[in-house]
Amino acid sequence: xxxxxxxxxxxxxxxxxxxxxxxxxxxxxxxxxxxxxxxxxxxxxxxxxxxxxxxxxxxxxxxxxxxxxxxxxxxxxxxxxxxxxxxxxxxxxxxxxxxxxxxxxxxxxxxxxxxxxxxxxxxxxxxxxxxxxxxxxxxxxxxxxxxxxxxxxxxxxxxxxxxxxxxxxxxxxxxxxxxxxxxxxxxxxxxxxxxxxxxxxxxxxxxxxxxxxxxxxxxxxxxxxxxxxxxxxxxxxxxxxxxxxxxxxxxxxxxxxxxxxxxxxxxxxxxxxxxxxxxxxxxxxxxxxxxxxxxxxxxxxxxxxxxxxxxxxxxxxxxxxxxxxxxxxxxxxxxxxxxxxxxxxxxxxxxxxxxxxxxxxxxxxxxxxxxxxxxxxxxxxxxxxxxxxxxxx
Numbered sequence: 001x002x003x004x005x006x007x008x009x010x011x012x013x014x015x016x017x018x019x020x021x022x023x024x025x026x027x028x029x030x031x032x033x034x035x036x037x038x039x040x041x042x043x044x045x046x047x048x049x050x051x052x053x054x055x056x057x058x059x060x061x062x063x064x065x066x067x068x069x070x071x072x073x074x075x076x077x078x079x080x081x082x083x084x085x086x087x088x089x090x091x092x093x094x095x096x097x098x099x100x101x102x103x104x105x106x107x108x109x110x111x112x113x114x115x116x117x118x119x120x121x122x123x124x125x126x127x128x129x130x131x132x133x134x135x136x137x138x139x140x141x142x143x144x145x146x147x148x149x150x151x152x153x154x155x156x157x158x159x160x161x162x163x164x165x166x167x168x169x170x171x172x173x174x175x176x177x178x179x180x181x182x183x184x185x186x187x188x189x190x191x192x193x194x195x196x197x198x199x200x201x202x203x204x205x206x207x208x209x210x211x212x213x214x215x216x217x218x219x220x221x222x223x224x225x226x227x228x229x230x231x232x233x234x235x236x237x238x239x240x241x242x243x244x245x246x247x248x249x250x251x252x253x254x255x256x257x258x259x260x261x262x263x264x265x266x267x268x269x270x271x272x273x274x275x276x277x278x279x280x281x282x283x284x285x286x287x288x289x290x291x292x293x294x295x296x297x298x299x300x301x302x303x304x305x306x307x308x309x310x311x312x313x314x315x316x317x318x319x320x321x322x323x324x325x326x327x328x329x330x331x332x333x334x335x336x337x338x339x340x341x342x343x344x345x346x347x348x349x350x351x352x353x354x355x356x357x358x359x360x361x362x363x364x365x366x367x368x369x370x371x372x373x374x375x376x377x378x379x380x381x382x383x384x385x386x387x388x389x390x391x392x393x
Contacts, residue, residue: 004032006388007094007113009106010039011080012125014046015058019307020125020188021100025056027381028388036094038087040080044275059087067252070136070143077103085109094118096391104128104150107157114157119391122158123186124168127151130300134221152176160391162186162384165326167303184387188307189377194278195314200287206271210243210354213288213317215281216308218251221301223294223322225253225260226343230294232264233347240351245292246271246284285315289360290353293321293331297340305330310375313367318360320349330375334367 006028008021015037016022025035035056040063041047051058061083066072080103088097088109097113098121099106110120132147133140155161155176161183163169172183205211212231218224224247234240247257247270254272261270273280285291291312295301302324309330312319319335321327328337336353338345353360 009099014042107154134298134300190314206244208244212245227294230343230346316364316368318363
């Protein structure tokens with residue numbers, strides 16, 4: 001739709017670091033849209049306040065990430081809302097405002113823009129009520145009730161909802177009360193140009209026979225603690241020390257996870273890299289024998305699509321995961337599944353794959369074919385453009 005203007009609102013990550021949002025931006029750009037993004041500034045990258053990148057206009061504001069409990073997030077979200085509204089008001093009229101959660105508060109900006117005739121597309125990256133329960137372990141308290149109210153208001157305000165998988169779509173239809181024709185599944189898919197294999201580097205294994213790899217965020221709900229305990233079980237219960245494990249990524253619990261590895265006496269077997277450039281990430285994944293997806297079963301993880309699983313499959317790597325509904329939908333036979341939250345069973349499956357290179361290779365190719373076929377971004381791009389067409393009526 002040439003000449004149309006879209007405004008994408010993001011609070012959780014900077015752009016283009018948020019790969020899903022960047023894919024949406026470039027898809028819309030290629031379809032003739034003038035695309036603007038409002039997002040926070042990064043700390044080491046994406047630091048310019050304003051930039052035009054590959055034809056996408058990016059407007060960034062300073063934001064201090066929350067630390068501690070819910071009070072810190074309320075402060076963060078309040079600051080983000082104020083900056084987002086000020087920038088949106090300055091940028092003029094848009095045909096579509098596209099808000100990516102969390103948090104479920106950007107509908108407040110969308111509601112004000114709708115008074116000017118703008119249509120609202122809600123891109124539900126996370127189920128925030130389930131995220132609250134899984135992250136803070138406070139039960140269904142008053143703040144949880146407020147989180148649910150914000151989600152209801154977001155659904156009500158939205159003209160169209162974008163869901164990341166069928167589980168999220170079902171929730172939009174039931175809990176959100178949306179019509180089936182107004183909810184579209186736009187699955188996250190790895191940027192295949194980012195994940196191109198390079199020759200393995202045996203030195204990354206630190207003298208061991210096998211390299212195990214974790215890639216992703218390290219937050220309370222992400223299961224890095226489960227992965228570390230599974231590795232301790234791999235050593236103590238399976239009697240295996242012929243491996244080196246690398247954890248790539250960062251997050252709220254990074255320092256706690258480093259300390260836990262020391263307590264479990266894994267310091268000589270485990271390496272934490274923090275966030276690293278793409279070229280280094282590809283080196284580790286190209287060398288890895290088994291990739292870890294230790295997200296535990298909780299209200300959020302069971303129905304969420306894990307980006308790490310998609311990225312492992314793009315690199316043709318076998319995966320060990322806990323039994324989660326959407327993990328199985330994504331990975332299929334490219335993963336082995338341990339009973340939920342059972343670190344001993346997880347360790348046993350890792351050992352099985354370490355001992356079976358033919359099975360590892362077969363699983364890796366199955367995963368890669370899924371990412372290049374039914375789970376490829378080109379399919380999600382079509383759904384995204386259909387969602388915009390529906391929003392415009």
